[in-house]
Amino acid sequence: MNRIVKYLALVAILLLLFTSAAIIPAQDMVELELWYHGGTQEENDETRAQVDRFNAMQDAIHVNFVELAGSLVAGTGYNDAVNAAAVAGDLPCILDLDGPNLYNYAWAGFLAPLDDYMSDELRADILPSLIDQGLYNGKIYAMGQYDSGLALVGRVSLLEEAGVRIPTSIDDAWDLDEFNGVLASLQALDNVEYAIDLKMNYGAGEWYTYAFSPVVQGFGGDLIDKETLSAEGVLNGPEAVAAMEWIRSLFENGYATLTPPDDNEFINGNAAMGFLGHWMATGYYEAFGDDMIVLPVVNFGARQATGMGSWAWSITTQCDNPDAAWAFMEFMLTPEEILSITNVNAAVPGRLSALAMSELFGEGGRMNIFVQQLESGIAIPRPITPGYPAVTSAFFTAMDNIIKGGDIQAELDAAVDKIEQDIADNDGYPIQN
């Protein structure tokens, strides 16, 4: 026993020394670390391929691709790891971040502004929604290759069977009453289990905020006041309450289920419609072909609203070679590379020139609705505030409690209190320079 223990200890120590010595930094080449959130499998493969292409086309810079997968859906796992690195002062050069988190990171001083790097020509060609999303305190801190789209999808055959009008552009979108009628008619069909898949399998998290804050806005409410950044009277006002009542009614009426087992309820035919982000659209199209239709978001009364914002690239202030990092970002932002990723993940291409080249998104393309939504201004960025992490967490927690039976007013009040508390804890998020 004694000898075994000693032997094992020796082996362990030797192996430790060996593994730590094995990593020898390369000479003469700028090494950059890049963190990526995982994405869907296809997206992941393509992003890796892009990094490989960049590494192959020149030999001054080498980008090390590090994938940090999250927990379910763009999840907290990735943010946990980024937070851990931020606190440890160990961020990579190039950081992939989900749009609205950038305000918090920028406020905290972890991100380098990109304005000086971006040529006027490039800036003019970027999709305006991406500029809006990347701006904090007058400077751009992150730039994505694409923006996201949130929409309804349906199947022409089922909608026709249900005898409902099929809108074709954002101008003739369903209003609330008509939509309720559509849901009821679809629910009545024999071959569907429920009318709409709301992707509740993603669980309480960013999906709720991304997908359902537009509903709140559509009813005339919002998460926070854009000027004061306060949530009081906004998130717990009567409009937000009405929005929540309507959302909950979908589950109570059996139009939607709280517990879809996976992402495929629409493909399986269990659900007649889907409420989803662009990232599912390709798979749906593959399943149904021309029978699948992307529908504009519903006009809930006060306004038409839909989600936007997606993962974007940023350069951290802990980067020793921001110029090299920008060289990589510039490569990623070429129209060719933008299209190579959006052809895979069906996101809205982030440059107007790329958009013009896209079959999917160009005029008449089957995803064109997403572009219309972004260009017409009905797509609303999630709250632009350094307090975003607290805002989204308060909102999705409240919504989760509400759809699982909590008191609507009390839950929204609690969410407001949490947001206010967070603002107070941070001395009102004073702008740093």
Added chain:
Amino acid sequence: MTRSSRFQSHETVYAWLMSAPALIGLFLFVALPLFGGVYWSFTNKRLISPLPTKYIGLQNYQNLLGLQIIRLQPEIDEATGEAQKDLEGRPVYPRTRTIVRGNPVYEGYREWFTTDVLGGRFVVIARDPTFLRSLINTFTFVLVIVPGQGGLALIMALLVNQRLRGRYVFRTIYFSPVVTSMAVLAIVWTFLYNPDQGLINRFLNAITFGRLQPDWLVSADSALLAIIILSAWQAAGFQMVIFLAGLQGIPQALYEAAQIDGGNTWQQFRHVTIPQLRNTTIFVIISTTILAFRLFTQVDVMTKGGPQDSTVTVIYHAVDTGFRQQKIGYGSAVTVLFFVLVVTIALIQRALLKSDVEVD
């Protein structure tokens, strides 16, 4: 004694030398972080913030424990001067929020719950209702899991301790969840707990003809129960092995002596097995209690503390506030309170169980 005092100083040197590696490790990786946490708990330190960290004294602790009860007065009808009644004749009360927000004394407080007793309406307000809820949930979990899982483990140990064919297979089966990672099992069980499509409800549907279809993780009423069942399922096999080892340590002669005295199976269990297992049981109770207080992974993977805080635990709250919500100072205060709590309970438990042994 055979050893001289010169030898004892020699022994002291050896003792310190042999203790040093472990003591250094414990100091660096357990004590130091713990002290760091205590220090931070008196500050407003944040994970990501350009603002300087400030010493704020006991503020974090006050925020955690702040609790008040207020009695609501019914709204007075201005015309009649009487209490307003709703259509069913019940008095109408103002919104708690209006009162809490309207009085600076209650600043930072939120409604925890409201209750109608003693002919009035009382509102319990707290600065952090989630923390108080996490205490209740954690204690509930511990109080159910310790006897429940321990009892199950003992029954299993008794069963597989018999010289029955296949006992090794059964032992392995009961133990199998223990060697599987909780982070993975929690995912699989989330799947099983799906109210409409999960295997568990399919099974319950078949044996109760649809009468029993809990919503499991989706409802605040059943989510903690779901976590408890999973936890007991995962860990009972471990306690079974401990009990099994305890059972095998009981001298066979004691049972034989009991048989001579005419003791039946129950009496043997009562008068031989139970007393002989006392030390094993104490170990199981103490270790399960400590492990149960640490409940985190299942909650993080399956419910994130919801719905309506019904599964939030103290450790979950510490990680959630201290890390996810970035309030390190606050999260550290949760940790410190937790540590004090668990040490106190462990000491009480040890004192009670030990004195019991001595009486015996």
Added chain:
Amino acid sequence: MAARIAEEAELKARRKRSRGNSRRSVTLALDYAIMIALAVFFLFPIVFMVVSSFKPEKLIFDDLKTIVWAFIPREVTFENFTSVFRRVPFGRFMFNSTFIVLATVSAGLVINSMVAFALARLRWKGKIIVLSLIITLSIVPLDAIVVPLLVLVNEFPWIDGSIGWLDTLHVQIIPFIADAFSIFLFYQFFIGIPRDFDEAAYIDGASPFAVYRRIIVPLSRPVFATVAILQALFLWSSYLWPLMATRGEDSRPLTVGITSFYGQDVKWAQILAFASMITIPVLILFLLFQKWFVQSVAATGLKG
């Protein structure tokens, strides 16, 4: 005398056994019924996991509609497993997990048993304080100190001159080698070994370290085995710490590696395949060693 009593007891028991034969078989049947019911309860999630990992993704859900089919792979595919290997470096994760467990456990056995020896069998000042401190520290849950620990290890130097331990294998090993609970278990066992052994050795002029090595360690195999198993189980399933302290695939263990599959498109079949591959080797190990394991725990005599 004792032998005669035992003999009598045996005779009596035998008589009783024949009398209660029919009652015994009823009890036996009942025992088996309970054992099988429990086995179903303990096994169905794992069987479901393993069986489903051989099914195409879509079939997993279709088969959930009937309880029986959920456990029968009517269409067997290895695609989920090949996808897992294609998508993540499973071998690397497996190596990391195994290495972390082996290194931590083996180093831990040495240093924790040494301090326990000093506490249990040597006379020195400060012993009581050290012992009570260790018992107190055994209650600190790792989850409660992760954030300060993270900040701390990030400041530590390493032998190659770099600062900060994050994203390495040793950050998952060194902090967990010294373990208060293991020390406690060793202590309890060592204190029960009769003093005569070491007294004799001391008279022959042995040093305390020699006594530890030549007398105590050989007598203490069961407790070494028990501590090794307990520590290995704990380390094998650790989750929060590696999630926070590592990022790249090079140093992540299996439990965090699986999170690569919780991306935007959840492929349950692959998750279940990965989970099965983590679980089954350990189950086989336990099946092989379980008799020995139980005996070790029994000999350790775990008590509070």
